[in-house]
Amino acid sequence: MPSFVIRRLIQSVLTVFGVMLLTFLLFNVIAGDISFNYVSPKAPEQQRQAWLKRHGLDKPKRVQFFNHLYKSVTFQGRSYATDQKLTTIIAHKAKYSLGITVPAMALGWISAMIISCVVAYYRDTWVDRIGVFLAVLGMCVPFLAYMVLGQWLMFQINPERAWGLDKPSNIYVPVLIAVVAGIGGSVRFYRTVFLDEIGRDYVRTARAKGVPLYSVLFSHVLKNCMLPILTNLVTAIPFLIMGSLLLERFFGVPGLGDLMLSSITTRDVPIITGLTFLTAVVYVVSLLVTDVMYAVFDPRIRLR
Amino acid sequence: MTTLTQPAVSAAPRAGRSLWSDAVRRIRRDPVAMVCFGIIAVYVLIAIVAPFAFGDWSNHYDYDNVNAHPSWSEPLGTDALGRSIYQKTLLGAHVSMTVAFMANCIAVPVGMILGAIAGYYGKWIDDGIVWLYTTLASIPGLILLIALRFAFMDRKLFGGTPLQIDLDGMAGVYIALGVMSWIGTCRLVRAETMKIRELDYVLAARATGRRGIGILFRHVLPNVFHIGIIQFSLGFVGAISAEVMLSFLNLGVKDMPSWGKMINEARMDLVVGRWWEVTAAVVATFLIVLAWNIFGDRLRDALDPRLKTA
Numbered sequence: 001m002p003s004f005v006i007r008r009l010i011q012s013v014l015t016v017f018g019v020m021l022l023t024f025l026l027f028n029v030i031a032g033d034i035s036f037n038y039v040s041p042k043a044p045e046q047q048r049q050a051w052l053k054r055h056g057l058d059k060p061k062r063v064q065f066f067n068h069l070y071k072s073v074t075f076q077g078r079s080y081a082t083d084q085k086l087t088t089i090i091a092h093k094a095k096y097s098l099g100i101t102v103p104a105m106a107l108g109w110i111s112a113m114i115i116s117c118v119v120a121y122y123r124d125t126w127v128d129r130i131g132v133f134l135a136v137l138g139m140c141v142p143f144l145a146y147m148v149l150g151q152w153l154m155f156q157i158n159p160e161r162a163w164g165l166d167k168p169s170n171i172y173v174p175v176l177i178a179v180v181a182g183i184g185g186s187v188r189f190y191r192t193v194f195l196d197e198i199g200r201d202y203v204r205t206a207r208a209k210g211v212p213l214y215s216v217l218f219s220h221v222l223k224n225c226m227l228p229i230l231t232n233l234v235t236a237i238p239f240l241i242m243g244s245l246l247l248e249r250f251f252g253v254p255g256l257g258d259l260m261l262s263s264i265t266t267r268d269v270p271i272i273t274g275l276t277f278l279t280a281v282v283y284v285v286s287l288l289v290t291d292v293m294y295a296v297f298d299p300r301i302r303l304r
Numbered sequence: 305m306t307t308l309t310q311p312a313v314s315a316a317p318r319a320g321r322s323l324w325s326d327a328v329r330r331i332r333r334d335p336v337a338m339v340c341f342g343i344i345a346v347y348v349l350i351a352i353v354a355p356f357a358f359g360d361w362s363n364h365y366d367y368d369n370v371n372a373h374p375s376w377s378e379p380l381g382t383d384a385l386g387r388s389i390y391q392k393t394l395l396g397a398h399v400s401m402t403v404a405f406m407a408n409c410i411a412v413p414v415g416m417i418l419g420a421i422a423g424y425y426g427k428w429i430d431d432g433i434v435w436l437y438t439t440l441a442s443i444p445g446l447i448l449l450i451a452l453r454f455a456f457m458d459r460k461l462f463g464g465t466p467l468q469i470d471l472d473g474m475a476g477v478y479i480a481l482g483v484m485s486w487i488g489t490c491r492l493v494r495a496e497t498m499k500i501r502e503l504d505y506v507l508a509a510r511a512t513g514r515r516g517i518g519i520l521f522r523h524v525l526p527n528v529f530h531i532g533i534i535q536f537s538l539g540f541v542g543a544i545s546a547e548v549m550l551s552f553l554n555l556g557v558k559d560m561p562s563w564g565k566m567i568n569e570a571r572m573d574l575v576v577g578r579w580w581e582v583t584a585a586v587v588a589t590f591l592i593v594l595a596w597n598i599f600g601d602r603l604r605d606a607l608d609p610r611l612k613t614a
Contacts (some may be wrong), residue, residue: 018439
């Protein structure tokens with residue numbers, strides 16, 4: 001068991017290192033000279049050199065990479081554009097992102113679980129068929145169309161609430177759109193998980209013993225389905241922080257996703273790498289936790 | 305009925321039917337899959353023909369017919385510059401299908417070869433490839449896609465040679481999509497190869513002195529090829545959706561109408577009551593995504609009932 005955890009830990013550290021390497025390559029090497037985004041091209045060369053020197057971009061790439069690693073790990077990055085500390089920015093903006101994603105995920109998860117339970121319970125009847133049909137239809141509408149339509153509907157009802165965050169309750173529109181857009185896929189996924197389990201022998205045994213179907217479903221089957229369901233949930237957590245990039249941009253919510261998009265356009269490299277690092281670390285850690293939990297609860301996995 | 309009247313011996317060849325002909329037979333018997341296949345075929349045809357039919361699209365301004373409602377002469381109405389929505393929608397099919405096709409042409413072979421190598425050789429080669437895809441998977445896909453699009457800006461591949469590829473245009477979109485969507489294929493192929501590696505016929509091939517690379521291409525890859533086909537068809541869904549999102553961020557295909565751009569422009573359109581452009585684009589996207597989704601699922605069931613990529 002300890003060797004398994006240690007091996008997974010080393011893998012996780014290497015993965016985070018890989019993410020840092022990739023962001024460095026993408027934004028510091030391939031992107032080329034970004035100083036022209038911050039120093040006017042008409043300004044004297046000296047000013048540009050001073051800017052480069054101030055941000056440590058005059059050093060060789062190797063040194064830059066270690067600086068980049070150090071600053072990411074210690075969260076010491078500062079925005080090129082506003083010179084604010086990354087941690088301050090995150091502390092300020094995270095609440096908007098979480099304000100959309102957390103309710104959206106909770107609502108979406110609960111409703112998807114309920115619907116898929118019902119659909120799986122009534123499998124091979126018209127309830128199931130209609131449910132699956134609607135889920136597939138919902139999956140196939142482009143996300144952008146949901147946003148456009150949702151905003152337009154809100155605009156018809158109350159134009160002041162269709163954009164921006166002047167009133168805190170404006171956030172319900174993007175939350176609702178996120179739930180509606182995501183529910184088709186999740187219902188289909190959870191339905192397969194439930195049906196896989198319903199076909200097992202122990203379900204037949206329990207039924208043969210005379211246990212009522214709803215009791216089999218909710219006390220036996222649900223317990224055994226928890227593993228894939230939890231993995232699905234845990235691996236979605238890191239993406240909560242970043243918020244829904246498109247929704248934030250579309251509804252004028254000043255969260256981290258919006259910040260990420262605008263930072264990419266303005267090449268605010270410390271912000272981009274800092275946020276990517278944060279997401280990657282949370283992702284890797286939550287995967288690690290799930291794997292270790294699996295190994296704790298299911299001894300077969302340790303053997304691999 | 306014929307099988308009943310024939311002697312039992314003639315049933316024997318049926319057992320030897322190949323995976324492929326069996327899959328084709330199952331798909332043919334499935335009316336839903338055939339309808340979806342028909343829709344896909346129509347889209348492919350449109351994608352090929354549209355740029356030739358409407359090549360002069362970009363200078364088709366008609367200021368007397370701005371924002372026209374759908375009518376007999378303009379079946380889907382016109383946009384704010386008097387251009388035909390009908391032509392725009394059909395040209396959008398060209399963009400979407402080309403981007404999705406090319407992205408898959410990059411992603412699926414890369415994923416299959418890397419997955420087979422990782423699964424077959426194991427050890428540090430496996431560790432390296434697994435590291436590579438876990439790294440890619442830990443960065444949110446959309447961010448990676450946007451970053452790649454920015455990295456590609458104003459750049460050319462093989463500049464100066466006849467093979468020159470302009471990374472700022474459509475090629476950049478599908479290369480960026482292809483570079484990041486091989487992970488799923490790679491995972492599945494790797495897992496399958498690890499199983500195949502232990503089978504007797506691979507051992508036999510090794511015993512006859514075949515080298516690793518020969519076994520890989522002759523005995524392993526053909527046996528995971530169906531995964532590639534399945535991923536290829538399911539990959540269309542992701543690529544078409546991604547193209548729509550990129551267009552929303554103004555990082556999509558330039559100089560050509562695309563469904564993403566048409567939906568994005570509708571933000572302003574709907575307020576003034578111009579609903580036909582967004583409807584045409586949404587219906588066009590919806591139909592092809594639906595068709596690929598269902599067809600991909602049926603294909604997967606036909607080719608490999610055990611495989612589940614949900």
